[in-house]
Amino acid sequence: MNNSFGQAIFYTTVEGDSFDSLGYQFRSTTEQILLYNPALSANKTIPAGTKVCLIPGELKIEKARGEFTADSNGVPLTYTTATGDTESQVSFRFAITDLRAANRPSSGTGGSWFSYVDLPSGELTPGQTISLSLVNPINKPEA
Secondary structure: OOOOOOOOOOEOOOOOOOOOHHHHHHHHHHHHHHHHOOOOOOOOOOOOOOEEEEEOOOOOOOOOOOEEOOOOOEEEEEEEEOOOEEHHHHHHHOOOOOOOHHHHOOOOOOOOOOOOOEEOOOHHHHOOEEOOOOOOOOOOOOO
């Protein structure tokens, strides 16, 4: 998949930069920065002068290869999870900023209703049809 510019976009870090500050400044998550920069580690500081990829020119998305539905304009609406999918991979593939909000219960204040194989890694249970739309979410009653 190519980004809209067709080439990677980089930033050279300065003293004091962190994953949080880069995320805030460039509207990116730590997970995305780590995905684009496999040499970086979440539990280490980012040295000043590090060339950090913010938007890859081309990026192969591992997993998140399940089936999806789309509306008449081609906008994805639902996704059926596959083995090995993680919440962040699905969010990234479909450019969803808040997958949990798109899958909130229809009542109560609980979080997302979809289930996980492994919560710490964000791995989703395969075979679930989840919402990719904040406008038309698939709501489930509160459990």
